Amino acid sequence: MVVRPLVWQRIVWVGLAAMTLFTLVVLFFIIGFITSKGAHVITPEFLFGMPERMGKEGGILPTVIATIYISLLAIAIATPIGVGSAVYLTEYTRESAITRVIRFGADALAGVPSIIFGLFGFILFVIRLRMGWSLAAGGLTLAFMILPTIIRTSEEAIRAVPYNLREVSYSLGGAKSQTIARVVLPNALPGILTGVILGMGRSVAETAATIFTAGSSLLIPRSLFDPARTMAVHFYILAREGLSMERAYGTALMLIVSILLINVVAYSLMFRLTKKMR
Amino acid sequence: MREKLIEKGLLLVAFSAVAMIFLIAYFIFREGVPLVAKVGVWDFIASTRWSPGKGQFGILPMIVGSVEVTILAVIIGASLGLSCAMFLAEFAPRWSVRILKPMIELLAGIPSVVYGFIGVVVLVPWIRRAFGGPGFSVLASAVILGIMILPTVIAISLDALHAVPPLYKEGSLALGATRWQTLYRVQLPAARSGIIAAFILGMGRAVGETMAVIMVAGNALTMPTSLLQPVRTLTSNIALEMGYASGDHQAALFATGMVLFVIIAILNTAALIVTRRRT
Numbered sequence: 001m002v003v004r005p006l007v008w009q010r011i012v013w014v015g016l017a018a019m020t021l022f023t024l025v026v027l028f029f030i031i032g033f034i035t036s037k038g039a040h041v042i043t044p045e046f047l048f049g050m051p052e053r054m055g056k057e058g059g060i061l062p063t064v065i066a067t068i069y070i071s072l073l074a075i076a077i078a079t080p081i082g083v084g085s086a087v088y089l090t091e092y093t094r095e096s097a098i099t100r101v102i103r104f105g106a107d108a109l110a111g112v113p114s115i116i117f118g119l120f121g122f123i124l125f126v127i128r129l130r131m132g133w134s135l136a137a138g139g140l141t142l143a144f145m146i147l148p149t150i151i152r153t154s155e156e157a158i159r160a161v162p163y164n165l166r167e168v169s170y171s172l173g174g175a176k177s178q179t180i181a182r183v184v185l186p187n188a189l190p191g192i193l194t195g196v197i198l199g200m201g202r203s204v205a206e207t208a209a210t211i212f213t214a215g216s217s218l219l220i221p222r223s224l225f226d227p228a229r230t231m232a233v234h235f236y237i238l239a240r241e242g243l244s245m246e247r248a249y250g251t252a253l254m255l256i257v258s259i260l261l262i263n264v265v266a267y268s269l270m271f272r273l274t275k276k277m278r
Numbered sequence: 279m280r281e282k283l284i285e286k287g288l289l290l291v292a293f294s295a296v297a298m299i300f301l302i303a304y305f306i307f308r309e310g311v312p313l314v315a316k317v318g319v320w321d322f323i324a325s326t327r328w329s330p331g332k333g334q335f336g337i338l339p340m341i342v343g344s345v346e347v348t349i350l351a352v353i354i355g356a357s358l359g360l361s362c363a364m365f366l367a368e369f370a371p372r373w374s375v376r377i378l379k380p381m382i383e384l385l386a387g388i389p390s391v392v393y394g395f396i397g398v399v400v401l402v403p404w405i406r407r408a409f410g411g412p413g414f415s416v417l418a419s420a421v422i423l424g425i426m427i428l429p430t431v432i433a434i435s436l437d438a439l440h441a442v443p444p445l446y447k448e449g450s451l452a453l454g455a456t457r458w459q460t461l462y463r464v465q466l467p468a469a470r471s472g473i474i475a476a477f478i479l480g481m482g483r484a485v486g487e488t489m490a491v492i493m494v495a496g497n498a499l500t501m502p503t504s505l506l507q508p509v510r511t512l513t514s515n516i517a518l519e520m521g522y523a524s525g526d527h528q529a530a531l532f533a534t535g536m537v538l539f540v541i542i543a544i545l546n547t548a549a550l551i552v553t554r555r556r557t
Contacts, residue, residue: 009458013369019361020370020378023432026425027385030396084291092285104550105296111479111546112302112539113486115513119535120302122520123309144298151295177284205389208488208513212520236391236489239398252392263387267380 031260034252041250051218055234056244060251062220066135066228067258069221070214071203073139074146075196081143082150082199083185083192089151090158091180110148114208117145121213133215133227141213142206146199153198157191158184190269197266201259207232231255303539310533313526322533328499330519330527337534339501343509344485344541346502347419347495351484354424356477359431363473366432367439368461379436386429394493397422402494411506414496419509422490427480434479438472439465471552478549482542488513512538 003011049059085102093099121141131137161184169179185192207230215227216237229237231251238248314322317335325336362382366375397418406413442465450460466473496508497518510518516531516538523531 005456005459009456012458016361016365016369019358020365023358023362023385023428024378024381027381030388030392033396033400034392081291081294084288085295088285088288088292092288098289101296102292105293105299107550108299108543108546109295109302111482111486111542112299113482113488113513113542115486115488115516116302116306116535116539116542119309119516119520119532120305123305123532124301144302147295147298176281201387205387207389207391208517211517232389232391235389235395239391239395240493248395252395255389256392259387259389260384263384267383 031256034249034256038249038251038253041246042253046247046250047254054243055218055238055247057247060231060234060247060254062218063229063231063234063251064254065220066214067204067230067232069135070138070142070210070228070230071200073135073224074142074203075150075200077140077143078147078150078199079192079196082147082195083154085151086154086158086192087180087185089155091176091184106148106151109144110152112145114145114206117141117209118212120144121209126213131225133213133217134225135214135221135228136224138210138214138228138230139224141209142203145206145209146202149199149202150192150195153195154188154192157188157194160191161187190272194266194270197262197269201262201266204230204262205232205255205259206230207236211236231258306532306535306539309529310536313529313533314536316526317530323537326501328515330523330530333526335526335530335533337512337515337537339499340510340512340515340534341537343416343495343502344511344513344538346416347423347491347509347511348481348484350416350420350505351423351427352477352481354420355427355431355480355484358424359428359476359480360435360473362428362432363435363439363476364461364466367436368457368465382429382432385425390426390487390490391493393422393426394490397490397494405506409506411504412496412508414494414508415506416495416502416509417505418494419491419511420505422494423484423487426487426490427483430483431476431480434476435469435473438469438476441472442468475549475553478545478552482545482549485541485545486513486538488517492517512541 046059047064048061050061052058089099089102118141121137125131125137125140126133165183165187166179169183174182210230211233214230216229216233217227218229219226221228232255235248235251235255238244238251313335322335322337323341324338325334326338327334327336328339366378370378401418401421402413405411405415405418446464446468447460450464451457455463491511492514495511495514497510497514498508499510502509512534516534519527520531
């Protein structure tokens with residue numbers, strides 16, 4: 001029997017729709033499952049309490065603080081480097097061997113698995129530079145990891161700034177650096193922020209690179225050179241060592257909620273940007 | 279003068295990504311190479327004995343494990359991901375794409391430890407009940423990784439499909455082909471290189487993924503002979519033992535990282551070559 005092309009198209013439509021639906025079901029299942037099991041754990045005492053008995057009881061305050069510190073540190077280090085690279089790539093050169101090498105570097109860095117960043121951060125920052133397991137070592141390692149994201153999004157954002165804005169600045173006698181600082185960067189800001197926020201989301205979610213560089217101390221870090229345990233690492237330890245399923249679900253929910261919030265902010269910025277461009 | 283200085287400074291900054299990749303390679307290889315030289319390249323990558331206490335460092339079971347898990351994950355991720363991309367590109371109504379695309383991107387934001395955890399509490403018990411065995415297995419790892427690489431595969435193949443000139447599609451439709459015939463015979467072949475790149479980059483993510491795999495793979499040090507057996511990948515070997523390793527043992531973990539680094543470099547170069555050919 002020969003299936004008529006339009007009938008065949010109908011069948012394919014149903015098949016592809018089912019696959020797409022399945023993907024969405026997986027997403028909703030993960031979020032729904034963690035929410036249903038973890039929601040009742042989240043109380044003020046859980047969020048703002050100190051952990052007791054290795055996290056079996058008590059709260060997760062030190063891990064929340066460590067997560068905030070370490071991801072802010074990572075973006076504080078990576079943003080100037082990333083935006084600087086993007087400015088150079090867009091404003092100071094044409095496509096050439098140099099830009100190809102720089103882009104290759106950024107792409108290669110984006111492909112490096114997080115466990116390799118962990119090994120590298122451990123040997124360079126923790127051991128050779130004698131930082132020990134610390135916020136500083138963790139923040140530096142994560143900065144390396146999120147740099148490609150920031151370069152790429154900043155580059156796109158800067159390219160999207162209309163050329164005539166620059167011409168107006170030049171015609172008023174603005175130097176190149178002034179034009180970039182006062183005209184190009186302010187106009188590209190939402191796009192740059194999107195990249196920075198996405199990088200922050202990645203830092204919050206990261207486990208493999210953080211556990212070997214920041215350590216897993218449950219004390220509240222008081223200085224850059226104190227060890228710290230992020231929420232993601234805490235969740236991994238709770239789940240893997242079977243310390244407390246309840247607390248694991250609660251921590252997982254906190255992780256997912258913070259990352260969803262971070263991503264929603266990033267995408268709404270991007271959405272506003274693209275709408276403005278049209 | 280000042281302008282020149284700023285330009286030079288920015289050039290220096292721009293090279294930091296390149297510098298970082300070399301720095302990473304240098305430090306990983308500096309720790310790993312001496313050990314491989316000591317035990318011999320062949321004994322390192324082709325021996326099945328890994329017992330650091332006795333000075334035996336053979337990573338063949340982990341190489342096989344990584345390859346098995348990754349290939350299976352790519353089969354799952356690629357078929358699901360390409361279907362989603364085709365549906366979103368050609369069949370789904372516009373308004374729904376605006377909602378669906380960001381939602382699929384959210385999948386990418388979920389931390390890998392959470393995927394692993396879902397694997398442990400949902401997938402592993404299900405595999406144990408349905409197929410027998412311990413549940414912690416090649417299959418469980420591959421399914422979790424297949425889902426984790428979906429956002430990568432979907433985003434890149436969607437871009438590739440969108441990059442096909444609309445004239446191709448219009449020409450085919452004007453000849454009386456259905457939208458599916460057009461997609462299958464015209465747009466897919468035209469987007470081929472981008473789609474293959476999507477699969478390769480997804481493969482790179484799957485090989486490099488660590489935390490999710492540790493949680494569901496079972497991490498046994500044997501050659502995996504069935505999909506239902508536990509397995510240890512290169513990445514999990516590093517993460518599992520890094521916490522307490524020292525001396526030669528630690529160097530062997532860096533050497534494992536070295537092998538991983540080389541695999542990733544090969545995959546990324548392959549993706550680059552595939553996409554370069556188009557232009």
